[in-house]
Amino acid sequence: MASESGDVTGTEDKDYNVIWFVEACLSNAQRLQTYIEDAQKAGNADLEEFFKKAQAESRKGAELGKDMLRTLLGR
Numbered sequence: 001m002a003s004e005s006g007d008v009t010g011t012e013d014k015d016y017n018v019i020w021f022v023e024a025c026l027s028n029a030q031r032l033q034t035y036i037e038d039a040q041k042a043g044n045a046d047l048e049e050f051f052k053k054a055q056a057e058s059r060k061g062a063e064l065g066k067d068m069l070r071t072l073l074g075r
Contacts (some may be wrong), residue, residue: 018069027063029055 006012013017032055037049 015069015072018065018072022062022065022069025058025065030063032058042047 005016009016032051035051036048036055039045039051
């Protein structure tokens with residue numbers, strides 16, 4: 001079993017994991033914007049729609065993570 005990394009980061013694992021998840025979701029949503037624009041430039045509507053759906057799911061994940069973080073931090 002892994003030890004608590006809060007000693008290193010100053011943040012409990014349970015909080016750090018959610019913070020990481022939110023950052024990953026937001027970063028992914030931002031990256032997907034580039035892919036959406038590439039699909040638009042290529043005139044590929046199917047690919048554009050695919051990436052837009054993926055981006056929406058990433059945003060949804062970020063919002064869920066932010067809600068969880070508020071709960072964990074007692075706000």
